[in-house]
Amino acid sequence: MKKLLPIALLLSIFATWDLPAQAFEINGYVALEGRLFMQDSLYIGQEDNNASIAMAPEFYHESPSGSSLTFVPFYRADSADSERTHFDIRELNALLVHDTFELRLGIGKVFWGVTEFVHLIDIINQTDLVEHIDGEEKLGQPMAHLSVPADWGVLDFFVLPYFRERTFPGRDGRLRTPLAVDTDNAVYEHSSEENHVDFAFRYSQIFNFGDIGLYYFKGTSREPLLIPSVKSNGRTVLLPYYQLIDQVGMDLQLVTGNWLWKLEALYQDNDTKNYFASTGGFEYTFVGIGDTMIDLGLIAEFAYDDRDDEATTPFDEDIFGGLRLGLNDPAGSELLMGLSYDLDNKGNIFQLEASRRITDTIKIFLESWVFFNTEPGDYYLYSIRDDDFIRLQLFYYF
Amino acid sequence: MELTNKRQKSQYLRLITFLLFILSIVFLQTSPHVLAETPEDKGLAIAIEADKRDLGYRSLTADMLMILRNKHGQESKREMRFRSLEIMDDGDKSLIIFDSPKDVKGTAFLNYTHKVGDDDQWLYLPALKRVKRISSRNKSGSFMGSEFAYEDIAGQEIEKYTYNWLRDEECEGMDCFVMERYPVDKKNSGYSRQVVWLDRAEYRTWKVEYFDRKDAHLKTLTFSGYEKYNDRFWRAAQLDMVNHQTGKSTELQFSNYVFNVGLSDADFNKNSLKRVK
Incomplete structure (x- = not known):
């Protein structure tokens, strides 16, 4: 019921908003997905393949002053994993635009970061992990977000009144740890649990030579520790444990000619183990290779986390090499390939993403992830070592 | 010696012309391409005039x-x-x-x-x-x-x-x-x-x-x-x-x-x- 309160509040704003049919738009997509896992499953109950359908319509209304209302519900129905069948409100917010500030109230999404392979410092929104292990899919976050732009930079203030728990694959789903995560019984450090009010503050500025951002976050960690626990039915599960943290983070991107230099870093203070983590690298683009319209980008990045093996991400001391091809054809064909290499534990991930438009409204995405050279030292990567997959998606945009 | 002199002279002349041409633009007294001497000056003058005519669109x-x-x-x-x-x-x-x-x-x-x-x-x-x-x-x-x-x-x-x-x-x-x-x-x-x-x-x-x-x-x-x-x-x-x-x-x-x-x-x-x- 508490969950529904902010939603009800927002809906009431929608209802009472002065609605002279100025600019009302409905856009969005419906996507069909098939995932094919190349090896037999490691854990009992897991399916070899799955099919699913997802949709995310966007309802948008803008007033003449530039203020707007946005509503983006999301739903996925999955054939194999009941945890992956899920509904979320990605956005339900009112944006008030004033000459000297912007205020966004409601459920929204904010992204911070510059690198391609690891999204380290991004913290406002929780990861919707059942959607994808790349960490780019996010759950809607209730927020009051005040943004004040000035000549000397932009100040962003966030009050985050409700916490979203990370999604995890269920027992039937692939790409999970040997023990499934029991998302119904999350444990919190703070007694207010998901009602703990979190805060964040960010300063960012752009320069001719690059962009910089610095932030401070105080609240519930988006990344849970996973604690083995025996349930009353005798089954052992992993319980997500959400700590309170203080975190400072920064992102920096420099532009020098065809080179883009990127750096993200954070320091986190918590009751278990304070740590430092960083990721960065470069991207270099060759434009119009061999007298064609094709652009070729080379990406090299590193990731470092001083928790080493205790890191909750698979990347503690890794390097990444990537290649991005943009065909610049009318179909907008693109290809991204990447290879990660773990310097301590070994363990490589190969990933490939390709996409192109078939018609003006239909786009096809092909993706493949392959895990190899995995060793038990990297718990997460070792857990999913037999989950190499090919994912085919067909998006219809309306 | 004479050659250098000539070159200096022509450079001097070019500078004068250029200054006159700049002045003419500044004071908007004459059409800019009238005084321009070299093809480079004239080309630049045309570009400046074309740009000027679009100033003030905000x-x-x-x-x-x-x-x-x-x-x-x-x-x-x-x-x-x-x-x-x-x-x-x-x-x-x-x-x-x-x-x-x-x-x-x-x-x-x-x-x-x-x-x-x-x-x-x-x-x-x-x-x-x-x-x-x-x-x-x-x-x-x-x-x-x-x-x-x-x-x-x-x-x-x-x-x-x-x-x-x-x-x-x-x-x-x-x-x-x-x-x-x-x-x-x-x-x-x-x-x-x-x-x-x-x-x-x-x-x-x-x-x-x-x-x-x-x-x-x-x-x-x-x-x-x-x-x-x-x-x-x-x-x-x-x-x-x-x-x-x-x-x-x-x-x-x-x-x-x-x-x-x-x-x-x-x-x-x-x-x-x-x-x-």
């Missing part, structure tokens, strides 16, 4: 429709909205918002043109809510798969080229200047030179021929449907870019031009990128 908005055609005549369309802000002591700021194809709807391209040095560019990806700083050195790259390169779309600041007046001749039934312009950033431009046709009366561009880095004729751009806005600003309704080497072409239509719309810096920053729809 900000504008327009709708864009891009029709891409391959050599078999197959078409694909892109719809965009264009916003531009005049910056007094530097290049203009511009924002292009994509409406179609639908998979890129809400994607936005922000450009701070600089008179000297590289432009600043950002791309907003709405699915990730991510603003990406991109390298402006990819100026020769294709804009949205079209025959327009980024450098063709970006602000044509005077300082981005050096100039050379070639001749006057008739074009589109009018008296026209024909001049060459050479990109200052030779290393990253896709062109060795461009030949430009402007009419003498209003300094409107009617045709641009683009020559690739091997100096082969690559593309031709023609302008049509000029209309005058706010009693001052001429804008073409249609731009046609033909690639002679591939047989592909792109038609770019502009409509709903509105000048002096009251946009400000706040409409051209990373925040505004995130809220465009």
